[in-house]
Amino acid sequence: MNSTKFTGAAAGMACLLLPSLALADELSGADTAWILTSTALVLFMTIPGLALFYAGLVRSKNVLSVLMQCFAITCLASLIWFTYGYGLAFGDGGSMQKWIGNLDLFMSGVGRDSLSGTIPETVFAMFQMTFAIITPALVVGGFAERMKFSAMLWFSALWLTLVYLPVCHWVWGGGWLGDLGLLDFAGGTVVHINAGVAAIVAALVMGNRKGFGSVAMPPHNLTMTVAGAAMLWVGWFGFNAGSALAANGDAGMAMLVTHIGAAAGSLAWMFMEWVRHGKPSVLGIVTGMVAGLGTITPASGFVGPMAALIIGFTAGVVCYVATSFIKRQLKIDDSLDVFPVHGVGGILGTLCAGLFVGTLGGVGLSEGMTTGGQVWIQFIGVAATFVWCAVLTWIILKLIDAVVGLRVDSDEETQGLDIVLHDETGYNL
C-alpha cells in the first residue's frame, strides 16, 4: 500500500539525512516490540489518561459527559481510521500525493506480512491510529459542558476527516509540508496546534458556558485530574519516543528530552503561580506538565536535553500567560484551556524545533539549511495548520449547527449533561 514502505513522524527528516534507510525492509523484532508498546501507551493517554484529566476539571454534573465523549471518540476515530483514515493519511495519493493519500478502504493493502520500515504495517497503522484518537479527544476541552452528544459525534467524525487526515498526510504521509522539510517529530502541528485551534474555534462558535465569568465553575475533582495528568506523562513516552518508529538512539533521546520538558514545564508554571498569586497550585503544576510535554513534542526527536530544558521552562511561562490572557482579557471560554496549553505549546514547540535542531546537542540541520531557513519552514507549517484548521473547523461547526444544533438548551445546561444526555449521574453517594 505504501510504495515507499517507510513513512512516519521522522520520515521527511530521515529521508533527507539517510536515504539508505528508506530501502530498509527487514523486520526488526526490537523495533516492533517498542512500537507495539508505544501504541498501548498512546491509547492509554486518551483512555483513561486524558478522559480523567478532563473529567476532574468539569463540574460534577458533567463528569460522565466528558468521559463519554473521550470514550466514544476513541471508538469512532478507530473505525474511521480503519475504514478510510489510514489510506487518506498514509496511502500513496499518486498525482495528489502532495495533498492527500488514497481511498483504499478498510486498510485493504495491509496484510500480515506488509512492512513499514522495520515494523509490520499493522503496527505502524495502529500506532498512528492512536494519534488520530487523541487529537479529536483533546478538542473536547474547548466545548465541554455544553455540546449535544450527537453534534459532538458529527463534529469529531467530520473534523477527523477534513482537518486531521489532510494535515497528517501533509506532515507525515509524504505530503507537501514533509517535502518542504518541516520538522514535526511527534505532532506539534498535526496533534497540538490542530487540537488547540479547533478547541478555541469551537468555543467561539458555540459561545461561552452559561454564567462564564460570573458563576464559579471550579474543577469538581482535582485528584482525578492529577491521576489523569500522571497517566499522560507516562503515556507521552510512547507518543514521543515511539515516534522514532524504532528502538534506537533517537527513541532514547526523545524519551529523555520529553521527560525534561515535562519536569521543567511543571515547575515553571508552579513558580509563575507562586510568584503572581502567592501559592503554588496542584492544578498549576499538572497544567505546566501538559504544556511542557505538548511543547517538546514536535522537537522531541531533533533537539538535545539542554534545549529541552529551555523549551520546557519557556512552555510553562508562555502557556501560563496565554491561559490567563484568553480567559481574563479576551473572555473566551475555551473551557479546559486547550488552545493556550496545546495550541500555544504546539506553535512554540514547532518553532523551537527549528531553532534548536542545529545547536545544543540537536541532530543538526540538513545540508545547506540555515537556522533561519528552518525556522521559516517551521513557521509555514504552523501557519498552514492554523489556517486550515481554523477555517475548516468553523465551516464544520456552522454546518452541524444548522442541521442538528450544537448546544443543549439553557435549562439542560443548568441541569448538567450527565442526566440530560445520558440519563445517568456520576456520583450516587
Added chain:
Amino acid sequence: MKLVTAIIKPFKLDDVRQALSEIGVQGITVTEVKGFGRQKGHTELYRGAEYVVDFLPKVKLEIGIDDDKVDAVIDAISSAANTGKIGDGKIFVANLEQTIRIRTGETGPEAL
C-alpha cells in the same frame, strides 16, 4: 426545656463533644453545614480563574436540655470551641415546647 444550637469550627467538634459528655449531656445531633458570618469567605484560583467562595464549612450541633443545664452547656461549648480567632461560631438558645422519646412514648424532660 431548651434547644441549644451551636455553629462551630469543624475541627473543634471532638473537643466540644468531650466537654458536653463531661457535664452529662446524653445526646447531640451533628450536621455538616456551610455559611458565613464575619469571617466571610476566601478566594480560590484555578488556572487564572478566580472564584470567591462565600460559604465556609462549619458544624452545627443541636442539643435538647433541661432548663437547669443551659448555662453549663453554654459554658462547655464556649470554652471548648474557642480559638480566639474570627469564625469560631455562635450559640443560639430557643425554648423547646415538647420532647417525645419515640420508642417509649415518654414526654417532657424524661424524654431528653
